[in-house]
Amino acid sequence: MTILETKKLRHIYGEGTPFEQAALTEVDFTVESGTVVGIIGHSGSGKSTLVQHFNGLLKPTGGEVLLKGKSIWDEPKKIREVRFQVGLVFQYPEYQLFDETVEKDIAFGPKNMGLDENEIARRVAHAADVVGLSERLLKRSPFDLSGGEKRRAALAGVIAMESDVLILDEPTAGLDPRGRDSILDRLLRFQRESGTTMLIVSHSMEDMARVADKIMVLDHGRIALYDETGAVFSRAAELKALGLDVPQITGVFHGLRKNGLPVEENVYTVAKGRDTLLPLFRERGQGTC
Amino acid sequence: MAAVIELEHVTFSYGEEAEDQGFIEDLSLSVEEGSFVAVLGHNGSGKSTIAKLLSGLKLPQKGRVFVCGIDTSDEERELEAKKNIGMVFQTPDNQIVATIVEEDVAFGPENLGVEPSEIRRRVDEALAAVGMEEYKDHAPNKLSGGQKQRVAIAGVLAMQPRCMVLDEPTAMLDPRGRGEVMKTILRLREQYGMTIVLITHYMNEAAMADRVVVMDDGRVAADGTPREIFSQVQKLKQLGLDVPQPTELIDQLKQAGIDLPDGILTVDECVQAVTRAFMEE
Amino acid sequence: MLKDITIGQYYPAFSVIHAMDPRVKFLMMIGFIVVIFLAWNIAALGLVLVFCLAVLFLSRVPVKVYLKSLKPIIPIIIFTAVLNALYIDGEVLWKWWIIEITKEGLLRSGYVALRIIMLILITSVLTYTTTPTQLTDAIERVFSPLNRLKIDVHVFAMIMTIALRFIPTLIEETEKIMNAQKSRGADLETGSLLQRVRALLPILIPLLFSAFHRAFELADAMECRCYHGGKGRTRLKQLKCAGRDYAAIGIFLPVCAGIICASVLIPIF
Structure with a gap:
């Protein structure tokens, strides 16, 4: 759909x-x-x-x-409703933190949606769990968090809207x-x-x-x-023509193919790369099984 | 060769509550004139604290820090020490002072009381060295992140320091900006033989250095040439560092018993090594 | 959009006015403002207008740009002009109910409008032809005698430079924060006054926090670049009076004298 x-x-x-x-x-x-x-x-x-x-x-x-x-x-007047259905986290979202505690900050979105207390509490807890923020951190001021924790808190603030x-x-x-x-x-x-x-x-x-x-x-x-x-x-x-790269691992497989190795070109994770190469090596009697 | 930077049994912390900001414990390190040293480590490993200590913005609680033989805690020679060590920081916006590019580059020499005609010469030279001469009349806020960092580098260069310390200069840039900044750093090294300390968490940047120091828990966890360091894939992963995909692939194949060389860093090296191993049979 | 606000706008061009010493420009602007207020009759104002237009022409900044700078002031001009037209007694030209328009009133409102317009135009000439840094430099040097009164003029000039440098950055940041909070459903457009003020907090607090953070980082960066106040500092760009500046002063002073004479010697109407 x-x-x-x-x-x-x-x-x-x-x-x-x-x-x-x-x-x-x-x-x-x-x-x-x-x-x-x-x-x-x-x-x-x-x-x-x-x-x-x-x-x-x-x-x-x-x-x-x-x-x-x-x-x-x-309905231009209902554009806020759209924002509740499509959550957007900006680049470096840390700067959106403002409330007294991390907990209250995460609740900002759900509150704006007009949800009731229980539902807000549930969503805050869930969002905090998703990003891995501990109970202890929820009570702290967002400005006292480390860089990585601030990022998590900001992400949780949008995740809590459950868009x-x-x-x-x-x-x-x-x-x-x-x-x-x-x-x-x-x-x-x-x-x-x-x-x-x-x-x-x-x-x-x-x-x-x-x-x-x-x-x-x-x-x-x-x-x-x-x-x-x-x-x-x-x-x-x-x-490349667009000024972009492929993942390094994909680059490796493009190179290997060019060198005549019988590999596919659409390898884009290290795990897949290993799983592609190992059987080939084993066929030739290398490696332990 | 003489050491430009010398840390002797240095201990520093921001206090117990701020341990995640990084601390340093009994660290001794020296950097030789003309060398390019990369300092790697995850956030909070103490790598950025080294930058603060070298710049003299923070003074060690124990031990001593020397820049070109000057103790950074010597107040009388504070300016002399600062003049010799150029600092470039992470956020491009927060280190540009003036509203016009060339006036910003002139800021350092102006503070040092350099003659106006000499400032002019240094500004032009510095802007040329970072490839920003055509932007000299521009407003900094209209530039891209990579361009701003190059202006910041030029501003430091115009003070004619003997050493440049860059604290995660590419962390906030897109791949294009990152490439621009790394190219500029390499050019400085070639053209001026500048001593460079690059603090970063990108391994492919560290790979360009002649020496890599890996920090963890306020101490040196590993110190050696890029190849020596990057062949210890498991250790690096434990230290919270990124291992380039080609290195990781080779490591996994080796663990499965395939005979491949150590210290592979780039895509090309990886392709060659795997092809060779494959063709041997 | 917030981005459309331009403060300390500079219009790059190659003109005599652009090339002039900013100190001379700054002092001449102040002199000219005084003269505008001393011009009390048509002859004097006419002279002021001619001089003003000549300067505009010499600046090589398009007329359209000047008109843009006048645009936001139009309501003020109309308001003061109407007020003057209504409240000055004299020979009645037109009357309806209690509203009277007099010949004197009309003339006066014309003068007032013209004065405001010229005031704006002449300050625009200064800001369009002088970079913000040149301007701060000029102000620092013009007021440097105040150093003897133990007022650190350099510090104020430095503050002004940094402010000019960071205004666009902070405007951009405000917009980013507004968008982020709007994405979390912040409602900035509706509600009572109190509600709207409260709705601003999620924008103001992060903005303040970020401004402080920037200030600390900038202070560190400045210290690392050996900044230690105005003492012993040299400047890349030396301000020098050249032939054109003396020529400008040479023309400006007689014009001022002429305007004042015209204003004093010729009767008001």
Whole structure:
């Protein structure tokens, strides 16, 4: 089932002024419910502009954004309702923390939704659990947390809204490897358990390979590629031409194939790489079984 | 060769409540003139505390820190020590002072009381060295993250320091910006033979150095050439560091008993090693 | 959008006015403002207008840009002009109920409008042709005699520079925070006054926190670049009076004298 869709979506910044700049041109895009879609493209390709259309922070210059088959701007007064159904976590979301305690801060979204106390408490506890914030930290001021903990708290603040679609703009930017792995793992587990549709913007191809079912490549405000993750990464030449890379492991397999080894090109995780190579080596009598 | 930076049994902490900000315990380390040292470690391992100590912004609670032979706690020679060590920080925006690029680059030499004609020469040279000369009249807030970091590097370069310390300069940049900054660092090394200390958690950046120091729990956990360090895949993972995918693949294959060389870092090396192992049979 | 606000806007161009010493420009602007208020009759105001237009022309900044700077002031101009037209007694030209329009009133409102317009135009010339740094530099140096009164002028100039540098950054940040809170369902547009003020907290608190954080980091970075106050500091850009500055002063002073003479010698109407 399609949950989110854009039809000929266009966005022009500063229309009618001398600084007019097209950010999105004719974007047609559909997202199936319950999938994880990765959005890649370098800075200025229109990624941020696109995701801000999905929850109505930006209004299209032309075309439509459909949520569950209904245009989100049908009733402009109800745009807040759309924001409750499409959660958006910005890049470096730490700066959105403001309340006395982490707990109250996470409750900000659910409170705005007008939920009752019990439901808010349940959601806060659940969201904190999803991102791995302990009970002890919930009572502290968000400004006393470490960088990684602040990121978790900010993520929890949006997760607690339990939206149908969750959009994350570079959720792991600036974190160290340990923090990054932990947050990606937790987000993935949450996605599997809740069936939330997820859109993740990232610069890291390795991260994308780990989490995304499908990948969309944006270039100059247009969709350059939109396909299954493996299929996108097998088109290394096209990605290179767009100034993007494939995961390093995929690069290795492209190289091996070029050198005449009988391997597939759509390998994009280390585990798959090992599982591809080991049988080949064993056939030749190497390695232990 | 002489040591530009010398830490002698240094201990420092922000206090017990702020242990996650990093602390250092009985650390001794010296960096030779002209070398390129990468300091790796997860957040809170103490790697950024080293930067604060070298810059003289923090003074050791025990032990001593020397920059070009000057004790950083010597108040009389504070400026001399600061002049010799250029600091570049993580957030591009928070280290640019002026509203015009070239005026920002001039800020350091101006503080040092350098003659205006000499400042002009240094500013032009520094901007050329980081490839930002065509932006000299621009406003910094219109630049990309990578460009801002290059301006910050130029600002430090114009003070003509003997050593440059960069504290996670690429952490907040996109891949393109990261590439720009690393290229600039390598160029400085080639052109000026500048001593460089790069604090980072990206292993592929550390791989460009001649020496890698891995920090953990306020101590040096490993110290050696990139190859020596990166062949210890299990240890690095334990220390919360990122292992490049090619290195990881080779390691997993080796564990399965396949005979492959140590210290593989890049995609090309990995392709070659696997192909060779495959063709041997 | 917040981004459209431009503070200390500078219009890059190559003109005599751009090239002038900012100190001279700054002092001349102050002189000119005084003169505008000394011009009491048509002849004097006419001279002021001619001089003002000449400066605009020399600045090579398009007329459109100047008109833009006037736009936000239009309501104020109309308001004061109407007020003047209504409240000055004299020869009645038109009367309806208690509203009287007099010849003197009309003239006066014309003068007032013209004065405000010229005031805005001449300050715009200064900001369009002088970079913010040049301007702070000029102010620092013009007021440097105050150092003798133990007022650290350098500190104020430094504060002004940093403020100018960070205003765009903080505006951008405000917009980011607003978007983030709106995404969490913050309602900034409806509700009573009290509710709206409360709704601003989730924006103001993070903004303040981030501003402090930036300030600390910037202070560290400045210290690392050997900043230790204004003592012993040199500057990349030296301010030097050149031929054009003396020429400008040479033209400016007689014009001022002429305006004042016209204002004093020629009767008001």
